[in-house]
Amino acid sequence: MPELPEVETVKRVLEPQLSGRKILSAEIRRPQIVPHPDAASLCESVIGHTVVGMGRRGKFIETIMDDGSVMVVHLRMTGQLYVAPLTFPEEKHTHAVFRLDDEKELRFVDQRRFGRIWLIAHGEEDDFTGIGDLGPEPNDPAMNAEYLKATVGRRSTAIKTCLLDQSVVAGIGNIYSDEILFVAGISPERPSDSLSTGEWNRLAKAIPERLEFFTEKNAITAEDYLEGRGTDYRNTPFLNVYGCEGEPCRKCGRLIERTVINGRSAHFCPKCQK
DNA sequence: CTCACCCTGTTA
DNA sequence: TAACAGGGTGAG
Numbered sequence: 001m002p003e004l005p006e007v008e009t010v011k012r013v014l015e016p017q018l019s020g021r022k023i024l025s026a027e028i029r030r031p032q033i034v035p036h037p038d039a040a041s042l043c044e045s046v047i048g049h050t051v052v053g054m055g056r057r058g059k060f061i062e063t064i065m066d067d068g069s070v071m072v073v074h075l076r077m078t079g080q081l082y083v084a085p086l087t088f089p090e091e092k093h094t095h096a097v098f099r100l101d102d103e104k105e106l107r108f109v110d111q112r113r114f115g116r117i118w119l120i121a122h123g124e125e126d127d128f129t130g131i132g133d134l135g136p137e138p139n140d141p142a143m144n145a146e147y148l149k150a151t152v153g154r155r156s157t158a159i160k161t162c163l164l165d166q167s168v169v170a171g172i173g174n175i176y177s178d179e180i181l182f183v184a185g186i187s188p189e190r191p192s193d194s195l196s197t198g199e200w201n202r203l204a205k206a207i208p209e210r211l212e213f214f215t216e217k218n219a220i221t222a223e224d225y226l227e228g229r230g231t232d233y234r235n236t237p238f239l240n241v242y243g244c245e246g247e248p249c250r251k252c253g254r255l256i257e258r259t260v261i262n263g264r265s266a267h268f269c270p271k272c273q274k
Numbered sequence: 275c276t277c278a279c280c281c282t283g284t285t286a
Numbered sequence: 287t288a289a290c291a292g293g294g295t296g297a298g
Contacts, residue, residue: 001292059293076293078282093282112281114293130294157275166294175292233292242292262276265290 002075004138004171005214006233007059010081013225014106015054017083018063022050022101030095033110034117036128042119045069046098058134058170068122072129073108079115081108082230083222091229109229134170138208143169145200152192159195159203160188161262169207175235175242176214178267180206182241187273188266189259214238241267 002010023046028039037045046065055062055070061081063071073081080091083104096108096117108117120126135151136143148169152162162168163177172180181188184206186199195203217238224232236243240250245258249269258267 003292006292074293076280077291078293110281111283112291112293114280116294161275164293173292235292263278265292 001077001231002059002079002233003173003176004059004211005176005218005235007061007075007171008056008215009218009220009233010075010230011054011056011061013220013222013230014061014081014083017104017222018051018100018106019053020050021104023047023098024101025099027097028095028117029097030113033095033108033113033115034119036118036120042071042117045119045121046071057131058137058166059173060129060131060134070120072118072120072126072131074116074129075110076112076114076116078112079108079110080230081106082226083107084226088226130166133167135166135168137170138172138211143204143207145197145204148204149195149197149200153195153200154193156191156193158188158261159186159190159192160264160266162192163207164262164264171211172207174264175239176210178242179214179240180210182269182273183210185273187270188261188268190274241269243267 026043026047028034028043031039034042050066051063052066053064059074061073083106085104091109093111094107094109098106118129126132151168155162160177163172184202214235217235218233241256244256245267247256249256249272252271254269254271256267257270258265
């Protein structure tokens with residue numbers, strides 16, 4: 001479910017709630033969600049330690065501990081991560097619980113069990129999470145038209161598929177790839193080696209612009225976040241094409257179409273996007 | 275590169 | 287009952 005704007009929102013909500021909190025106990029109920037080191041070792045490592053801050057890289061959420069270790073969470077499709085009072089009703093599919101020193105706990109819930117949690121020890125090389133294979137962040141000045149053209153400009157793959165490749169740009173998912181291409185006026189099916197200089201420029205501009213726009217739209221209070229169990233991202237009223245099949249384009253009125261590209265749904269305006 | 279697969283739940 | 291879901295991977 002969550003893409004960069006949602007993951008950033010989760011991180012912004014959690015950071016003030018977790019920073020300075022000591023982990024009193026930890027429980028992983030589905031060991032397979034911890035690929036490294038293993039569930040028992042992760043719990044043992046974090047218990048008694050204090051959270052000093054949080055970070056985000058692409059769609060990965062990082063919780064930095066006082067011993068220099070980093071707990072990394074990827075929500076994949078249906079993961080939820082939120083801080084709740086001990087008395088807050090526990091949801092089905094709660095796979096990990098970290099008890100904090102303020103009568104609250106950090107809970108990881110994931111209906112489809114695709115989400116993962118890793119712990120990278122201080123000084124340990126991270127060959128596990130995939131963070132090392134990520135491309136630049138969308139707002140990195142290095143993520144520009146020249147970079148995009150040099151990286152995917154010779155691929156015959158659909159440009160939408162290139163945008164979904166996390167090693168090209170980190171954090172773009174299926175919704176925002178469609179939204180980015182709409183604003184850039186480029187059809188999602190276009191082979192990336194067919195883009196003009198002007199199109200690379202529009203794409204490079206649309207990527208950070210759209211992601212920052214939706215990150216701001218997602219802003220939410222901790223109370224509302226908990227109410228929605230970390231799933232209420234509030235982006236849908238602002239989507240121009242994703243999930244809008246059959247509706248008139250907000251720019252030109254032509255009906256939005258849907259197709260499938262590389263197994264993923266793609267939404268676009270046939271008139272505004274060439 | 276493309277596809278099946280990892281899972282559960284919702285919708286057509 | 288089948289298709290689909292905002293993600294990523296490993297196998298071919």
